[in-house]
Amino acid sequence: MENILTVKDLSISFKTEFGLVNPVQGVSFDVKQNETLGIVGESGCGKSITAYSVIRLLPNNAILGKNTQICFEGENLLNRSKQDLAKIRGNRISMIFQEPMTSLNPIYTVGWQLAEAFTLHREMSEEEVKRESIELLVKVRIPEPEKRLKEYPHQLSGGMRQRVMIAMALACSPKLLIADEPTTALDVTTQAQILELINGLKRDMDASIIMITHDLGVIAEMCDRVLVMYAGNIVESAQVFELFDHPRHPYTRGLLSSIPNVEIDKSSQKRLSTIKGFVPHPANFPKGCRFHPRCPHAFERCIQENPLLLPIKGQSDHFSRCWLEEGTDRT
Amino acid sequence: MAFSLKKKYDDLEQEISGLPVGSYNQLVFKKFLKHKLACLGAVVLITLIIFTFVGPLFVDTAYDDMDFSAIFAPPLSENHFLGTDEIGHDVFVRIMYGGRISLLVGIISSVVSTLIGLIIGLLSGFLGGIWDKLLMRFVDIMLSIPLFPVLLILSLVFGSGVFSIIMVLTVFGWMRVTRLVRGMTLSLRESEYVMASKTMGQNQLMIILKHILPNVIPIVIVTTTLNLSFAILSESSLSYLGLGIQPPMPSWGNMLQGSMSYILGTSTGQNPWWLTFFPGFFIFITVLNVNFLGDGLRDALDPKFVSES
Numbered sequence: 001m002e003n004i005l006t007v008k009d010l011s012i013s014f015k016t017e018f019g020l021v022n023p024v025q026g027v028s029f030d031v032k033q034n035e036t037l038g039i040v041g042e043s044g045c046g047k048s049i050t051a052y053s054v055i056r057l058l059p060n061n062a063i064l065g066k067n068t069q070i071c072f073e074g075e076n077l078l079n080r081s082k083q084d085l086a087k088i089r090g091n092r093i094s095m096i097f098q099e100p101m102t103s104l105n106p107i108y109t110v111g112w113q114l115a116e117a118f119t120l121h122r123e124m125s126e127e128e129v130k131r132e133s134i135e136l137l138v139k140v141r142i143p144e145p146e147k148r149l150k151e152y153p154h155q156l157s158g159g160m161r162q163r164v165m166i167a168m169a170l171a172c173s174p175k176l177l178i179a180d181e182p183t184t185a186l187d188v189t190t191q192a193q194i195l196e197l198i199n200g201l202k203r204d205m206d207a208s209i210i211m212i213t214h215d216l217g218v219i220a221e222m223c224d225r226v227l228v229m230y231a232g233n234i235v236e237s238a239q240v241f242e243l244f245d246h247p248r249h250p251y252t253r254g255l256l257s258s259i260p261n262v263e264i265d266k267s268s269q270k271r272l273s274t275i276k277g278f279v280p281h282p283a284n285f286p287k288g289c290r291f292h293p294r295c296p297h298a299f300e301r302c303i304q305e306n307p308l309l310l311p312i313k314g315q316s317d318h319f320s321r322c323w324l325e326e327g328t329d330r331t
Numbered sequence: 332m333a334f335s336l337k338k339k340y341d342d343l344e345q346e347i348s349g350l351p352v353g354s355y356n357q358l359v360f361k362k363f364l365k366h367k368l369a370c371l372g373a374v375v376l377i378t379l380i381i382f383t384f385v386g387p388l389f390v391d392t393a394y395d396d397m398d399f400s401a402i403f404a405p406p407l408s409e410n411h412f413l414g415t416d417e418i419g420h421d422v423f424v425r426i427m428y429g430g431r432i433s434l435l436v437g438i439i440s441s442v443v444s445t446l447i448g449l450i451i452g453l454l455s456g457f458l459g460g461i462w463d464k465l466l467m468r469f470v471d472i473m474l475s476i477p478l479f480p481v482l483l484i485l486s487l488v489f490g491s492g493v494f495s496i497i498m499v500l501t502v503f504g505w506m507r508v509t510r511l512v513r514g515m516t517l518s519l520r521e522s523e524y525v526m527a528s529k530t531m532g533q534n535q536l537m538i539i540l541k542h543i544l545p546n547v548i549p550i551v552i553v554t555t556t557l558n559l560s561f562a563i564l565s566e567s568s569l570s571y572l573g574l575g576i577q578p579p580m581p582s583w584g585n586m587l588q589g590s591m592s593y594i595l596g597t598s599t600g601q602n603p604w605w606l607t608f609f610p611g612f613f614i615f616i617t618v619l620n621v622n623f624l625g626d627g628l629r630d631a632l633d634p635k636f637v638s639e640s
Contacts, residue, residue, distance in 0.1 A: 057529055060460070090531030103523040107545050107634055116541070120532050152634045168531065 004208050005031040005054065005072050005176055011065030012049055012058065016283070023282035024050055024232045025065075031176065036202065036209040038223035038240070040216060040255070044279040046232040047212045051178045054210070055093050056085050073175065091121040094169040096198075098181040100161035104153035110137075110164050111149030117171035136167045139204075140197060159190035163197070170201060177202070178210045183218060195221050216259055220244060225317075228252050231280055231290040234309055238318040248312055248320040250295045251275070289323065297324060362631040369627020372620035379617060383430030392421050394428040395579040403597065406605050414605040416589065417597070420579070422609055429581035430613060432493060436566050436582070437617075440500035441558035447501070448508025449544075449551055455509065456516025457539050467513070470506045478503060482569060496575035500562050508554050512547055519543045549629040556625030560618035586610040 010027040013020050024046040031037045039047045052058050054070060056077060070077045072093065077085070097103045104113060114133040118124055124132070130149070137145035140163040153161055162182065169177060179198065183191040199222060202209055211222050219226055219240065226243045228236040228251065236249040247253045254275035277294040280286060286293055292302040301323050309321040363369055387394075398410070398419035406414040406422075413422040455466040482499060489495040519525060525542050533541075567584025569575040576582040578589065590606035597603060 055530060057526070086532040086534055088532070089529070090533075095527070095530040097523050097527060099523050103527045105524040105528075105542055105546070116528070116533070117531050154634070165527070168527070171531075 002033050003030040004033050005210075006069070007050075007054065008069040008071075009065060009067045010050065010053060010070070011068055012046075012053055013063045013065070014059075014282075015061050015063070018283040020063075021282040022232065022285070024053070027229075027232075027234055029227055029234065029237065031208045031210060033208060034202075034206060035225060036199075036211055036223045038211045038213065038219040038226040039229055040213055040219050040226060041229035042214060042279050044281075045229040046282075047214075047229055048180055050229070051095075051180055051210060051212050054176075054178060055089050055095065056080075057089075087121070090117065090169075090174070091172045092174050093176045093178065094172070094174040096162075096165055096169050096177065096179045096182045098184050100158050100165055100185060103165050104161055106153055109150055109152055110156070113164070114149070114168060114171065117168040121172045132171075133167075136171060137164075139170070139201065140164070140167045141193075142167075158186055159194065162186060162190075162194055166194070166198065166201070170205065173205055174207060176208050176210070178212070180212045181214070182211075184213070184215070191218075198222070216244075216255060228255070231285050232282060233290060233306075233321060234319075235291065235321045236319065237309070242315075242318055246318075248318070248325065249291075249322050250297050250324070251291050254294075289321075299323070358634070359631045363627055366627035366630055368623040369631075372623030372627065375616065375620040376624060379430065379613075379620075380434060383427050383434060386427045387424070387431075390424055390427070392424045394420070394425050394581050396421065396424075403601050403603050405603075413609050414603070416603070416606055417593070420581075422586075422605060425581040425586060426583070426609055426613060429583045429586055429610065432576055432580070432582040433563050433566060433584060433614070434617070436493060436497055436500065437559045437563040440497045440504060440562045441555050443497075444501045444504035445508050445551060445555040445558060448505035448554075449512050449547070451505070452509040452512025453516055453539055453543065453547070456513040457520055457535070457543065459517075459520075463513070466509075470509050473503070473506050476503075486575075491575055491577050493576065496566055496569055499569065500565060504558060504562065508551065508558070511550060511554060515547050515550060516543055519546055549632050552628050552632070553625050556621045559621050563614055563617060583610040583614050587614070 007030065008028050010024060011022065012024040013022045027046075027050055029037070039050065041047050049058060049062075053062075053064070054072075054077075056070075058064075064078065068078065072088070077088070080088070104110075108116075111130070111133060114136065115129045118129050118132060133149060134145045137148060142148055142160060142163050148156070148160075148164075153164075156164065162185075166182075177198075182198065183194050186194060195218060198209065201207075209222070211218065213219060223240050226238060226240050227234050228243075228249065230251050236243070236247070236252045238246075238248075243252065244256065247256055254273075257273045258275060260272050275294055280290070280293075286303075288304050289295070289298070289302040289306050292298040295302065305323075307321050307323045307326075309319050310325070312318045312320055312325060398404075398415060398421065400419070401408065401411055401415050402417060402419050404411045404415040404419075406412065408414060411421050411423065413426065415421055416425075451466055451470075455463045485495065485499055489498070520543065525538055528538055528542055563583065566575055566582060567588050570577070570582060570585040570588060576585050578585060587607065587610040590603070590610070593603050594607060
């Protein structure tokens with residue numbers, strides 16, 4: 001399949017009072033057509049700013065690395081003018097946010113906000129906007145769409161608002177949808193509905209998705225391929241089943257084993273296992289492998305050098321960034 | 332039958348859900364009407380404006396006509412409904428003429444200074460960086476200028492009059508609004524719906540105009556009403572310094588100021604309380620009702636606010 005988005009050697013740094021901090025370093029990945037790529041990791045691993053960098057909406061004080069390349073449908077987004085980028089945003093790449101409660105402007109009706117999404121990129125008459133808005137609300141399964149158009153965000157529930165956000169993101173049939181923890185703020189049943197909705201729409205609209213989350217359940221449900229990020233690096237990447245069945249990196253294993261499981265824990269009286277410690281602040285990432293202070297398998301070499309993200313022996317699409325691979329499978 | 336049932340059902344449903352129907356403007360208007368005090372404020376202010384701007388046309392006496400036969404005449408005396416002052420000026424007539432000036436000065440200077448503050452605040456908050464720093468330091472400088480010496484100098488340069496007083500109140504009145512609007516803009520700029528709008532490809536100017544400005548307006552309206560009261564009151568102290576409205580031309584402010592000499596009674600032992608009371612009363616009524624109006628407008632403009640009734 002063709003790559004719709006290629007990110008090469010993405011490094012983002014910020015000038016701060018601690019000096020130059022580097023929350024994302026050497027991240028390369030691509031998104032294929034019709035694929036859902038998951039990016040998973042704890043808070044503060046650089047998932048979100050990686051996604052924001054794709055639509056070039058980093059804060060003003062962010063500096064991209066010299067060798068960074070971001071290519072979308074074959075065009076390099078880095079040498080685009082602001083106007084060009086504005087034409088791409090919302091039109092060909094759009095985004096869904098975490099917080100449906102605050103992502104809609106409280107003073108405008110749902111209809112107004114949908115109309116904004118439409119008319120930014122297309123010339124449409126008022127009736128067309130109304131007709132297509134209703135169509136779109138039906139698509140995201142909002143009951144009584146005509147009535148909802150006249151309502152304000154505070155009159156909708158969280159799930160409804162997230163549906164409206166999705167509708168806005170899909171208004172111009174984008175090729176790539178970036179979903180930044182789209183279900184984190186919703187309750188579990190609503191979560192399932194929204195995920196199912198996004199999945200269905202993806203199939204209908206022939207789009208690709210980057211799904212950012214810290215919920216491995218969401219990953220299992222939605223994604224084809226997964227990137228595991230830790231402290232600004234990709235530490236492992238694999239097809240979703242491969243990752244769940246044969247996790248290689250100690251961080252991935254840690255994440256997987258810290259999913260609570262009611263049945264097992266009840267019988268064995270075992271406490272839920274966790275990864276000890278915290279994600280380090282970007283200003284003081286440790287030397288060597290960034291995971292070594294929390295890694296149960298760390299040894300001398302891990303403290304000295306950061307390993308590279310290399311394929312695991314015998315597999316072309318499973319990568320891991322760990323010295324443990326060195327001695328065993330890797331030559 | 333079926334139709335009326337359906338209609339009844341709709342009404343009922345609306346009553347239950349509490350969801351108002353109608354366009355935005357209709358909703359604002361409806362909500363405003365529900366706010367009793369705001370309606371009172373609007374009615375009183377309109378009455379005051381008619382009274383001061385149209386009223387003088389129906390009165391023969393001019394504001395500087397002196398009736399020497401009735402000096403310090405109390406209210407309700409013959410020909411002088413609200414009494415007269417120390418040189419026989421009719422207080423009722425002067426209240427009307429004075430109201431013209433006070434309302435004009437108050438409304439124009441508070442609206443213009445709010446607009447200036449709004450624009451500078453929005454730019455400063457949204458552009459950020461060097462622009463923000465420059466504009467905010469300018470605000471600091473303006474705020475640290477000692478007002479009264481400058482006013483004295485300005486009064487020498489520009490002379491006195493309605494125009495110069497409006498200008499002074501405007502030039503020294505926009506900074507608070509700027510700071511307020513800048514603060515709100517800073518927080519709104521980081522809000523998720525502004526981010527969402529950016530990801531949809533909206534440009535900066537439109538984000539300011541469509542997403543930030545309307546969210547700032549309710550606060551700005553309240554500030555404008557406060558500024559209006561401030562402007563009406565400071566006009567009186569400025570007139571006292573020789574900048575602004577000079578007698579015999581009346582304003583509520585300088586009428587109040589003029590009455591200060593008699594507040595403990597005249598040399599003949601009279602106590603002309605009406606000279607203080609009526610201008611003060613009109614200033615009070617105006618400021619109070621402007622605040623009612625502002626309150627009602629703010630609530631009506633906020634779609635989240637549902638009145639208790």
